[in-house]
Amino acid sequence: MKLNIAVLAGDGIGPEVSDQAIKALNAIALEFDHKFSFNYAKVGGAAIDDCGDPFPQKTLELCKTSDAILFGAIGDPKYDNAEIRPEQGLLKMRKELGLFANIRPVKAFDSLLDKSPLKTHLIKDVDISIYRELTGGIYFGKKEVSQDGNYASDLCEYSKKEIERVAHLAFKAAKARRQKVTLIDKANVLETSRLWRRTVTELSKAYPEVKLEYLYVDNAAMQMILNPKQFDVILTENMFGDIISDEASVIGGSIGLIPSASIGDKYALFEPIHGSYPEANGKGIANPIAAILSAAMLLEHFGLFDEAEIINYAVEKSLKLGITTPDLGIKHEEISTSKVGDFIADFISNPT
Amino acid sequence: MKLNIAVLAGDGIGPEVSDQAIKALNAIALEFDHKFSFNYAKVGGAAIDDCGDPFPQKTLELCKTSDAILFGAIGDPKYDNAEIRPEQGLLKMRKELGLFANIRPVKAFDSLLDKSPLKTHLIKDVDISIYRELTGGIYFGKKEVSQDGNYASDLCEYSKKEIERVAHLAFKAAKARRQKVTLIDKANVLETSRLWRRTVTELSKAYPEVKLEYLYVDNAAMQMILNPKQFDVILTENMFGDIISDEASVIGGSIGLIPSASIGDKYALFEPIHGSYPEANGKGIANPIAAILSAAMLLEHFGLFDEAEIINYAVEKSLKLGITTPDLGIKHEEISTSKVGDFIADFISNPT
Ligand SMILES: [Mg+2]
Ligand SMILES: [Mg+2]
Incomplete structure (x- = not known):
């Protein structure tokens, strides 16, 4: 090639x-x-x-x-x-x-298990691939500050199309891995998260062999520490992906070992x-x-x-x-x- | 009484x-x-x-x-x-x-150190008090969905006043503790975070004995695992507080032990x-x-x-x-x- x-x-x-x-x-x-x-x-x-x-x-x-x-x-x-x-x-x-789409693996190398802040039995054999949407959401939405500087706002926006293109990548990856996608959102509170959930649920029908699970972002932040082995492919929006993938990056014991792809x-x-x-x-x-x-x-x-x-x-x-x-x-x-x-x-x- | x-x-x-x-x-x-x-x-x-x-x-x-x-x-x-x-x-x-204001302690009880997913030396003597703003930000901002259901948005808003009232509580608490406040935000990207940073920095001058530190939320999600002992009082906005306080809740070994106050x-x-x-x-x-x-x-x-x-x-x-x-x-x-x-x-x- x-x-x-x-x-x-x-x-x-x-x-x-x-x-x-x-x-x-x-x-x-x-x-x-x-x-x-x-x-x-x-x-x-x-x-x-x-x-x-x-x-x-x-x-x-x-x-x-x-x-x-x-x-x-x-x-x-x-x-x-x-x-x-x-x-x-x-x-x-x-x-x-x-x-x-930003893609990050989270793996625990056997020779580095003792470097992890987490206990060895929690981290051994962890193998996660995180798919984070990278060009939408609140990081790119309209930002405002009032003239007197006493008020500010950030808009979190998503369209179905933006969600679908990264979701397809995540499901394709899951198909070739352990056939599971975990969607991380805050659909109990946010409208954009509900759009993510609807869109991804609909799209998942094209991947019948892949199991789709849902997790609220606050719970995901806990689960990443309590039981990271439960995850195969994680799919999430831009800011949640920023937080969760950085959190996940430390459980392997060294962030000096983690590559990424932006597609x-x-x-x-x-x-x-x-x-x-x-x-x-x-x-x-x-x-x-x-x-x-x-x-x-x-x-x-x-x-x-x-x-x-x-x-x-x-x-x-x-x-x-x-x-x-x-x-x-x-x-x-x-x-x-x-x-x-x-x-x-x-x-x-x-x-x- | x-x-x-x-x-x-x-x-x-x-x-x-x-x-x-x-x-x-x-x-x-x-x-x-x-x-x-x-x-x-x-x-x-x-x-x-x-x-x-x-x-x-x-x-x-x-x-x-x-x-x-x-x-x-x-x-x-x-x-x-x-x-x-x-x-x-x-x-x-x-x-x-x-x-x-939502207030949550994060403590490691000596008799439960072995229950933590984190290694004992990281968690022993951890004593954090998290102050989370509870009635503003993206959870309460305007939510929209387009008629065709293909677009959604959530607005994150903050006013100086909303930030000041919870910040005062955090600084007063820090004064009676180990004199340190860590503000968690995403001021490198979000306008609301920059308003938090300006407001809290200004307000901190009224508490000269309290040291103010800043941490981006993605880094904070890492630091909570790598070195939770660095924190005394944490101050943050609603959604970041939701994620970080839930993450922190599991490092003590049992969420069945954690109280909270909403003030x-x-x-x-x-x-x-x-x-x-x-x-x-x-x-x-x-x-x-x-x-x-x-x-x-x-x-x-x-x-x-x-x-x-x-x-x-x-x-x-x-x-x-x-x-x-x-x-x-x-x-x-x-x-x-x-x-x-x-x-x-x-x-x-x-x-x-
Ligand atoms: Mg980051
Ligand atoms: Mg929560």
Whole structure:
């Protein structure tokens, strides 16, 4: 397969961890006879420094002419009080590329069970895929402040169409997994949640093999701690997804390991969920696993399941052998970001 | 002190657990020479059965002529698909009585540390008080559905005044505790959150001894699991408070133990956070601790701190001795709801 991949490495540790993902993809290309080409563009603070815009037109154009986007991380404390901030590029990028679905796995790696804040028996074998709507709801609705500044409002809006497109992705994923979708909403109070429930219930009839369950968001926040194993695919709106997926991200023991995909009708972007971690910049201590697993999600997106599986397997191997950066606290010789990337690329070429 | 207390015991296990709270209050009255009188009114399913309204006028009137309200629990599966449901009484009651602040403690009892889904070192000594705004925000804002049913919206609104009144309660509480308030919002995205942040920051100047910290709600959902000990008083808006306080409720190991207060300018209501648990109705297995601790919060509200402390101490004693209902799984002879209430009342009269 031929793939043109746009690399938006961004700020802080973004470039370092993206480099390791590219190493893994190059190793896969070699082994499986694919042709992956990488083209770079600036985003976030790096783009502000370059041209004053955190998501410049030429970056948008590269994204639009690529098959997929590999994203690093953005953000730098030097912009904390600036007018134009790196994060402003994010919402713009999602909207302009129509990335309406955010997908995040929640998994517990056996070698890291003792890192979880939750007790081991609760977290062992957890395997969740969270589908969050990403371009609608209250984050994008009309915002108002009164002239005297004493009143403010935010509008949460959804249309049936916005719900259906992400719901279809979630049900398709569930079909290939353990055949269960849990819709998280607040349908006992919110009108938009009732629209979600009606729309998803109706649409679920097209997937008779998939079981649909409903959970109020406040209860979901409890269940994620009490019994995360009950979940297979979670489907939810933008803000609930933001809260629940971040909550879920810590139960696996390290957010340095979690990749994500943001998918639209035309474009697809893959990125670690962690930030730019500027304190670690250039020290070789950034954990590249989330970026590497994001590359595996990219491969899966194009149906390259065997290729993705080898990357996942290589990552598990590296964790088991303790070939990891110091953040995981696995006692071993000091292993740098780049060394972890090398190990994974080598393992792809010589899996033993 | 003379107090007229309205008892709205409600449905399911509501009456059973409220009875135990009244036992404790009667024991306190006797020991401390107070005069507590109890007047009963119907609410929830019991009120629908009686007159077709889950929060009837005569119940409202009793509340308005009482010093405080002791609330049990409402809800019954027989109303699941009914036009009028018990829960509809709740929002109406909060609004009509102007109960704008909901207060929930999150504590880990030493004798129950092993019940927590979180690891013991994370949960030991946790002591949080959550102040949630209860009558504003998206739960009460304008709701719309388009005629064709394909579009829906919910409006989140806040005024400075609504924020200030609950914020003052939170800062006063923090002053008497560990002098820290954490404001949970989503000020990087929402206009209402920015109004919360401006208003609370300004108001905090009147409490120079209290440290104010800010946390985005998605990060807060993570921090509540990673390090709940960092929190003293949490202050937040209605929906974020719903999600975060429910999440927090499970880290202590049992939601059967958590009381709450809902406070307004004129009225104050005290209730366990658990539901009506109809399956347990009449079996004598309902845990009365949350209701009894709600009675302690009632006493604190009227400045009766010594009295409240004795109840809290009696509860800890009952847990330590294993004089608890079977839900806590403490191996011991079978102890009924009523027996737990008797023990606590006896202990108040003869603390040894
Ligand atoms: Mg987030
Ligand atoms: Mg709730």
